[in-house]
Amino acid sequence: MxxxxxxxxxxxxxxxxxxxxxxxxxxxxxxxxxxxxxxxxxxxxxxxxxxxxxxxxxxxxxxxxxxxxxxxxxxxxxxPPLTELMARRVYITRTTLTALNLGRSLTMIRLKRQLERRPTVERLIELGVLPPECYLNQSNGISTTLGLYRRRKVVQKEKVRNFLAEWIGELSKRITRRMIDSSRSTRDASSL
Known part of the structure; x- marks a missing residue:
């Protein structure tokens, strides 16, 4: 076989x-x-x-x-006829394409102006929006980028999570020990 x-x-x-x-x-x-x-x-x-x-x-x-x-x-x-394709926005005319490009250009100009008006890093640190670690210290050449700061925060969260997991594990062990001890003591008391 x-x-x-x-x-x-x-x-x-x-x-x-x-x-x-x-x-x-x-x-x-x-x-x-x-x-x-x-x-x-x-x-x-x-x-x-x-x-x-x-x-x-x-x-x-x-x-x-x-x-x-x-x-x-x-x-x-x-x-389907061209008018139906235009209504469903399948076919884009030159006028529509120009309007779309103009809309993108206006959005880019508006975004550029808003980015120019945003506060500096120093001001954001003063307001408490950013941590002081994000500031480039010119005097001693030490700088901490925002990416490193975020990574540090992730590591801190992992440490807290691990600590809580260990603490909960120990707590559950204590509770089970107490329950076992109390059940033994009730059995011992009932056997007397």
Whole structure:
């Protein structure tokens, strides 16, 4: 029974190997490749010399173009009109594109002005918004970036979390010991 499974597995492995592709008729491969797009044909052409010669065949590309024109000739009548595409914002006119670009430019100008009006780091430290560690100390050349400050805060939170986990673990052990001791004392008292 196991030999049967092994032989099937070996056959499957042999079939999955790329050596069976050249054994297929070239007309069949040509027909299969005619359904692929250009990026897929490029990927296939990089796998084997045999497939490269078929994928570079000018007849294959002529056949693909003919098929595409037939598909497009059938699909064009069912395409929605331009006004409907504009209403659904699928098709963007030059005017709409210009308006979008103008809106982005105005937003960038407004943001730039707001950033210029923001308070300095020193002022934010005075107000208590930023910690003093974020200030660049010019006198001794020591600076702590905001990223390092955030990392320090994360480490502090982890320490607090670990401390609380240990404390809760010890507390639960004490409670279970008390419960065990109280149950023993009640058993001892009832046995007397």
């Amino acid at each position: 196991t030999n049967l499974y092994r032989s099937r597995a070996m056959q499957d492995a042999e079939m999955s190997n790329s050596s069976f592709l050249p054994s297929l008729p070239s007309e069949l491969l040509f027909h299969i490749l005619s359904y692929l797009d250009i990026p897929d044909l490029l990927s296939i052409s990089r796998t084997m010399h045999y497939l490269r010669t078929i994928s570079l065949d000018p007849l294959l590309h002529t056949y693909r173009l003919q098929r595409a024109s037939v598909i497009l000739s059938r699909a064009i009548p069912s395409r």
